[in-house]
Amino acid sequence: MAEIVIHQNKLQPWVERIFIHYGFSEKHAKQAADVLVSADLRGIDSHGVARLSGYLRLIEKQRINPIPDMKILHETPSTASYDADAGIGLVSAPAAMEIAIEKAKNVGSGWVAIQNSNHFGIAAYHAMKALPHDMIGFAVTNASPLVTPALGAERMLGTNPICLAIPALHEPAFVLDMATSAASNGKLEIAERAEKNIPKGWLTQKDGSDSENPSELKNGGMLLTLGSDMDHGSYKGYGLSAVVDILSGVLSGANYGPWVPPFVSFLDPLDNLPGKGIGHFVGAWRIDGFRPAEEFKKHMDQWIQRFRAAKSIQSANPVQIPGDKERLSHAERAWQGIPLVEKVWDDLQNISAQTGIVLAQ
């Protein structure tokens, strides 16, 4: 498969200009481009510039507001609900995270539930904003329904990711960013491009029976929750996904469950929605609200070093720390450039042609 490699220094300013062309303020365009390209750098290709044309179509359809007037709806010293005014989550989630961090500075922790938002990119970007402040960051979001609850055969939940970012001292931070489905959409896309079967336990057909064909998702199939089947704890993955949906959707006043609006412009939201847009939930704990940050971070170093040294099944394949893979990708791609598959490159060139804003390698 042909791949085009482009450096972030070329890609990111271009993405910024595209968002400005579509009506974003300079500040919002800069923020959105930063979140988007950080996904490509971290190797989460499904959440990077591959999403750009989808976002632009939602702006054209007036489902994403390019000039949102975001505001706090209600607050206490450690909590708030936040109205994203139909803006994109790439912009509203970092803004909400800043509020959470400010609250944590003041009273030890801060939590913000965001309603009336849209796709927020990778959760890790938002949770990791807490790290330089010696805080533990938390970010979850609901998402358009593709996942069936355990025992079910209906799309009721999104891939509803959970992210926690935890600082260490000399070791790099611990960053867990995981979909609560057994496999993410991105993995299905990779299998589909490679025309490969997928393992049982990722996907069902439309009727709820097992499927090993990644294309079945487009035929009405459903992703399975982490655990895959009841014997292996699919009810746990369902429970975690449900918690993400409730914190993001029900607590914020956004939509939830099967009512979460689709991310794609060719599908319309359902009627009689119970809330507004999609929802996120972000927060931060100040470490020295519990013990001195330096002390904690020293113990995190020890935690990380001990887990890296754990006996592994294959010596060539050691135990990893959550976030290792993405950090290595970031280091490599920041240096060598971001590889884009031809389909994504063509997509960006189409945007380039339509806007007259040239993207050169």
Add this chain to the structure above:
Amino acid sequence: MAEIVIHQNKLQPWVERIFIHYGFSEKHAKQAADVLVSADLRGIDSHGVARLSGYLRLIEKQRINPIPDMKILHETPSTASYDADAGIGLVSAPAAMEIAIEKAKNVGSGWVAIQNSNHFGIAAYHAMKALPHDMIGFAVTNASPLVTPALGAERMLGTNPICLAIPALHEPAFVLDMATSAASNGKLEIAERAEKNIPKGWLTQKDGSDSENPSELKNGGMLLTLGSDMDHGSYKGYGLSAVVDILSGVLSGANYGPWVPPFVSFLDPLDNLPGKGIGHFVGAWRIDGFRPAEEFKKHMDQWIQRFRAAKSIQSANPVQIPGDKERLSHAERAWQGIPLVEKVWDDLQNISAQTGIVLAQ
């Protein structure tokens, strides 16, 4: 298998008297008995009175302090660390949860990390304390190492449960209480008693290879994390378990990872421990810190009703809400009594003989 049925009204006061016999204050004995018997009522037999003799041996060995002087070590308006003074978690976790609830009343949320503690029973008991206050409750704990991280072949983590309790209006509360391993210890015990094989993906042998024999855990085998294998997301279960370990152990100043002291009295803790005892982490968000509680709870009713109505694979086996099973068990056992397997009944009769405190059916 012979089973003895005993009513909570007989069992709980007896447990209380036993704890008093072992030096607990009346207040602490009452609290500990309430947590323990609530596990039996909810059908979590592995965490109920089956544990009592183990606790007593740890008291005899002076590893559980029956008269702890528990206190806050450090706090901010929404956070605290708490010293359980080597007491039992059955007592320290509810006390810490009360502090968290008080903080949530004052500033919207409250979070308490507990060090120097011991086994806290079922997480649901602690998280559910938030429900009558119209709060969302959170409780996690680390535990003695039985679980290998993904790619590993070493006991590095406990079954590290996660619990969230979320109130509804007319519907019963949503209560997720799950081990982050693919299967809990309790499930292995049931299979072992029934002399049945277990599914692949729960357990490994000592060398890290697959096992379907539940007794292999006693031969040095390891539990696998939720996801079971890399293809099905075992690194996600590992990540979640790690987060529980870090919040409970590293943030509180307790032990973590392979250093968490064993729950059984015949195994000694390791030398050069990095912290004190085992750790828990509990908290609460006040719902009206985000939106009016009544409004939230109405939407929770809608969430719950919609998920119950989701299309299921088998119509006789509908989609459940986390906590349904335990709530039904509670209703049944509060009425009909708690069934105890013969081994547990004998265990209790031994305690009865040793203490002279008679337990009658």
